[in-house]
Amino acid sequence: MQDAKTKKAMLSQPMAGKTEDEITATRDAAIEALTAMGYEVINTRFTDEWYSKEAMDERGVVNIPLCFMAKSLEAMCNCYAAYFCNGWETTRGCRIEHEVAKAYGVEIIYA
Numbered sequence: 001m002q003d004a005k006t007k008k009a010m011l012s013q014p015m016a017g018k019t020e021d022e023i024t025a026t027r028d029a030a031i032e033a034l035t036a037m038g039y040e041v042i043n044t045r046f047t048d049e050w051y052s053k054e055a056m057d058e059r060g061v062v063n064i065p066l067c068f069m070a071k072s073l074e075a076m077c078n079c080y081a082a083y084f085c086n087g088w089e090t091t092r093g094c095r096i097e098h099e100v101a102k103a104y105g106v107e108i109i110y111a
Contacts, residue, residue, distance in 0.1 A: 009039040009081040009109070010072070012098065014091040026085050030111060034083055037109075042079055044072045069093055073100055081107040 011030050015023050031041045046068060049055055053064070061067045072093070076082060082101040088094035088110075101108050 006040050007038060007080045008042050008078055009034050009083055010042045010044045010075050010079045011083050011085060012044075012072075012088050012094045013085040014087040014094055016091060030083050030085055033111070034081075034109075039081060042075050044075045046071055065093070069096060072097060076100060076104075076106060079106060081109050083109045084111065086111045 011027060011034075013023070013026055013030065018026075027045070034041050051068070051071075056064055056067060076097065082097060084094065084098060088098060098108070100106075
């Protein structure tokens with residue numbers, strides 16, 4: 001069981017136009033940085049079957065990007081901090097996450 005005082009953080013990472021290798025490398029570096037700062041990183045990369053296009057279609061999800069945003073914001077409620085990877089300001093989702101973090105007092109950490 002984890003210590004209830006373990007600080008958790010999430011990543012806000014641009015992915016559009018990136019290769020899987022680029023996404024993974026950026027994510028790994030961010031996780032390493034946050035871990036070194038004593039944070040437990042909450043997974044906000046939703047890749048299990050529940051989030052496949054087919055499963056979302058079956059559930060009637062009309063706006064898939066909005067579904068991912070909603071899950072990301074839900075994850076943020078468990079976090080003390082949000083880590084913004086380089087280029088965050090160029091993507092809609094990251095900018096929304098940034099505004100939410102500011103509005104709700106979540107610590108903001110920049111790469």
